[in-house]
Each structure stands twice: as C-alpha cells, then as structure tokens.
Amino acid sequence: MPALVVDPWVRWDWVGEHRDVILAALVQHVELTVIAVGAGLVISLPAGALAARVRAARGPVLGGAGVLYTIPSLALFAFFVPLTGLSVLTAEVGLVAYTLLILTRNVVVGLEGVPAEVEDAAVGMGFRPLHRLIAVELPLALPVIVAGIRIAVVTTIGLVTVTAVIGAGGLGQLILDGLTRQFRTPLVVGGVLSVALAVVADLGLALLQRRLTPWSRWR
C-alpha cells in the first residue's frame, strides 16, 4: 500500500467537498441508534417489569437476553441476512437484540431497588398494581433505567459502525469506503465522528438524567 504513506491522515479539501455525504451518514447513524434503543425500550420495559414482579419470569427473561448479548455482533447480523437480506431491517433486528440485556437488566435492578415501605404505602393508599407501577415504582427506578439507556446508546453507536457491512449505512459506510479505496480521510472522519457522537450522547443523557430526577444523587 504505497499510496497510504504519502496520503495524509485527513485531507480537509475532501472533507469540505463531501460535507453532505458526511452529514447524511451522521444523521443515518443517529436514526439507526434512536430506533434501536427506542424499540429496545418498548420491549424491555414490560419484560423488565414482568421479571421484577414475577420470580419465575426473571431467569428466562434475563437469560434469553444474555444469550443474545453473547453472540458477536457480526454473527448476529449475519444470522438475519438470509431472512431479511442486506437491509436496514436486518441491522435493526440485531441492534435491538443487543440493547435488550442492558435495558432489561437495569429495569429489573431499578424496580427491585424501590424501597418496600414506599410500595406498602402505595398499596395502603389504594393504588392498583398497574397504577402503582407507572405512578410510583417507575419514577423511582428512573435513574437506574436512564443509566441503562446511556450504556445502551453508547454501545449501539459503536455497533452501528459495523452495520455498514450489511448495507445499512451510517458512519461505518465512510470507514468501509476508506478501507476499500485505501483512502485514510473518510476512515478517520467516520471513526472520529462515531466516537464523538458516543461521547456527546453520553453527556447529553447524563444531563437529562439529572433533570428528570432532581431528587436523586444517583449517577
């Protein structure tokens, strides 16, 4: 690869000319992440609430999510390629599967951390189980749940770089282009932007967490 030696790390003229491509990849990256964590939450909140409430459900729910989490990302995407092709759907299925363990575990830990006195008080005040869950337990579990969302978002942003391999786009597409064309600039841009995105998302969610739960010292 002699060309690489002369090629500088970042050619700013290329960055300037391809601003729209880079921005589109960034937006796509954010979209893929938001959909994955959103769908993950839709599944994890009821699943976690069930696992926290019903002892017998705990093992299967957390165990199943754990098995999915153990499968390497590239393999998980590859499993669904024959079924859903090289598409965004394939990427999302894999990404959602990955968020499940992180999110469900934090929902369970958060709900189990609700003090028994508070639950008793809610029961004594006549709260029905579902109402109690939504109005009393979930707000108290929020710091732990948001902590889980933070980890899930940061992890997913990293994983989305891989989904370019199965044609779902995102910043990984820039990395892949740089790799196939032996051209450093898109590669560095893609890598740096995905790290920056992860850091910004983590800090933003940390602020949101403080706003949502001003009574909590949990970090």
Place this chain on the structure above:
Amino acid sequence: MSFLARVVGWFLDPAHWQGANGIPVRLEEHVLMSLAATAAAAAVALPLGVWLGHTGRGGLLAINVSNVGRAIPSFALLVLLLLVLGLGAAPAFVALLALAIPPMVTNAYVGIRGVDRGLIDAARGLGMPDHLVLLRVELPNAVPVLMAGVRTAGVQVVATATLAALVAWGGLGRYIVDGLSQLDYVQVFAGAVLVAALAGATEGLLAVLQYVLTPAGLRRSGTVRWHPRRPLRVGRGSTP
C-alpha cells in the same frame, strides 16, 4: 432444498474441514488470537486495577476508563490500527488488547474497593502486614468481581476477533465476510453459527473458571454474580 439443509450440507462438506480456509485452521487462529490478547491484557490490567484498588488511588480513572473503552467502536479502532501497523495479525492483536484492558482494570479496582472494610480492619488488627492483607483478604474476596471483568473482556475479544476478518485477518469471521461479499448466505450463516458457538463456549468456560477460582465461602448457588446493592457474603457461617 431448504436453507437450513444447505447450511447443514455446508458443514458436512469435507472440503470445508481442510486446508488454510478450513474450519480447524480458522478456529485455531481465532482461539489463539483471542487467548493471546486476553492473557496479555490481563497481565497489564489486573495488577494495575488491583494496585489502584489497594492504594485507593486513581479511582475516577479506573472507573471511567471502561466507559471510554465502550465509546470507541471496535471496528473503527481496527481499521485505524490497520493503517498504522499494516495488514496481518498485528492490528487485530493491538485492537483486541486495547478493548480487553478497560473492563478488567475497572472490575479489578471495583472488586478490591468493594471488599468489606471491616474485614480489612480486622486483618490489620490481627497484625497482618500490608502485602498479606492484599493477598489473603482483599484478593480472594475480590475474585468474583475481578473474574466477571475477565469474562466480559474475554467474550468481547472473541466477538471482536470476528471483525478482524474485515481488515484482512483470518479467524472465523472470514466465512461471514467472504460470504457477504460473494452473496453466499449459506456460508454467512454457517460462519455465524461457528462464531456464536465459540462465543457461547467462551462465556461458559470463563463462568466455570470464575466459579472454580472463587473461594468456597463466597459461592452462591449457581454462577457467582456481583450485585452492587448487596454486600458480598463473607465466610462460611454468615447468613445467606
């Protein structure tokens, strides 16, 4: 012929069990690379984390290093290292090493700091010198958390070694990457099965290792898992 039957056929084809692209060779590459990277990372990370935990220094660094590690996409790291180190095993090894160190440092630190202060005070009160407090009290009690870090790192290394196929290294990821570029989904699926099986086996083996290394008095029923809200159980006679 159904898709799954073709996958089974792929596994039964003797051609896939021989030569430089055969399953045994690819498996060996994958396992040796993962072992080397995990062992080298443990040799650096565990003493560092244990020392930080023992002296109580650098806590913020030890905790946050794993958050930073998580934010760096392994794929981007691999490719950047490829540019620096060239093709072959070197960028894969360095990337795996870099990914395995943070969780081990964090867990070693948290494990040592999480040991009941009363135990350490008792040991000191009995006149135990500092290095024995570390070796006989802190380390054995920290094993469950410390080994949980090794387990996380080991499984992550096996998973990321799959990605190394994207930067022209071997391992089991080759089947997935080659299959994707040839649109040979049977090979892609077969590769995914192999990788998933290896990851599962790694998780299982490290869980067994974690159990075996945990002092008998600290073992709960089943696998040992650390729970930050519950203090670690101490000694054989304490309440369950």
